[in-house]
Amino acid sequence: MKKRISNIWFTGCGGCTHTFLDLGEGLFSLMDKDVEFVYYPLLIDKREFEEIDIAFVEGGIRRKDEERTLRKLRKKATTLVACGMCAVDGGVSSLGNLYSLKELYDTIMSRVEAIGKLPSLEKPMFELTELLEPIDFYVDVDYYLRGCPPPQPVLGNVLSSLTEEREPNRFTSIVCHECSRKIIGRKTPLSRGLGRAPDPGVCLLDQGYLCLGSITRNGCGAVCTLSGMPCIGCRGPSDYLYKRDDLSGTVVRILSARMGQAEKKVEEVLGDVIFAFYSSIFRGEISRTREISKFI
Ligand code: SF4
Ligand code: SF4
Numbered sequence: 001m002k003k004r005i006s007n008i009w010f011t012g013c014g015g016c017t018h019t020f021l022d023l024g025e026g027l028f029s030l031m032d033k034d035v036e037f038v039y040y041p042l043l044i045d046k047r048e049f050e051e052i053d054i055a056f057v058e059g060g061i062r063r064k065d066e067e068r069t070l071r072k073l074r075k076k077a078t079t080l081v082a083c084g085m086c087a088v089d090g091g092v093s094s095l096g097n098l099y100s101l102k103e104l105y106d107t108i109m110s111r112v113e114a115i116g117k118l119p120s121l122e123k124p125m126f127e128l129t130e131l132l133e134p135i136d137f138y139v140d141v142d143y144y145l146r147g148c149p150p151p152q153p154v155l156g157n158v159l160s161s162l163t164e165e166r167e168p169n170r171f172t173s174i175v176c177h178e179c180s181r182k183i184i185g186r187k188t189p190l191s192r193g194l195g196r197a198p199d200p201g202v203c204l205l206d207q208g209y210l211c212l213g214s215i216t217r218n219g220c221g222a223v224c225t226l227s228g229m230p231c232i233g234c235r236g237p238s239d240y241l242y243k244r245d246d247l248s249g250t251v252v253r254i255l256s257a258r259m260g261q262a263e264k265k266v267e268e269v270l271g272d273v274i275f276a277f278y279s280s281i282f283r284g285e286i287s288r289t290r291e292i293s294k295f296i
């Protein structure tokens, strides 16, 4: 019998939901024999949940109705996978947590031109929660699939393994192990942007770019660093890092040793990288009671 799959999109950008389509032919082969989408608003028009074998959830929870839907989904789903950084840690969507609801409304609505009344804090279109929370704030999660969005090979591995009732392979190492850039141990001062194209064969960290590959879980095939973009850590902390008590201190020590730069200097540059450290690494620190074996 085919496994019944669902895919739902809460507060996120839709990127994780669309990543399923990147599976291409592989997805069609699975749909031929092994899986059936029973709820997937991007592809099928269905309003109610039926029994679900494997539920994939994108996005964090920012609205009360999302919370209710998530709880309903959990009751119907045998296995629930938090899919992407927003569902796992809050991700990009949680950057709004840095501001009050009033500040968010004032900022967004001041940019909108519309006829008639706009939603306001007093009369919102949806009832909002005070903060955007990852989904395990509300329900139990069986697997955490980090990435922004999750890399296609990792998603494919999870989908086919769970379909065959196997445990998915875990990626426990770091992005550097998938990156063919040469580490030469050059001591270049760390900087956010250097205003020039990087040398194509040399480790980005050695060239002074802030690349988080040495602390980030692998699985993506170093897709960013191999195209010249530093890793921003979207796969979250590696197993080694996750097990450290002082996660943020360990990040600084690793990068300081790797770069030959003073820890204080590294801290200064990292303090500026709100995306990576607030939305993934620091959220991860708060929620490290999660079983590491659930991280794929
Ligand atoms: S994890 Fe990234 S791709 Fe997925 S919903 Fe969040 S912002 Fe979009
Ligand atoms: S630090 Fe970045 S560029 Fe250097 S080897 Fe690791 S992933 Fe590649």
Ligand code: SF4
Residues within 6 Å of the ligand: 147, 148, 151, 175, 216, 217, 220, 221, 222, 223, 224, 225, 230, 231, 232, 233, 234, 235, 236
């Ligand atoms: S290289 Fe880093 S930022 Fe890019 S996909 Fe991999 S983990 Fe994410």
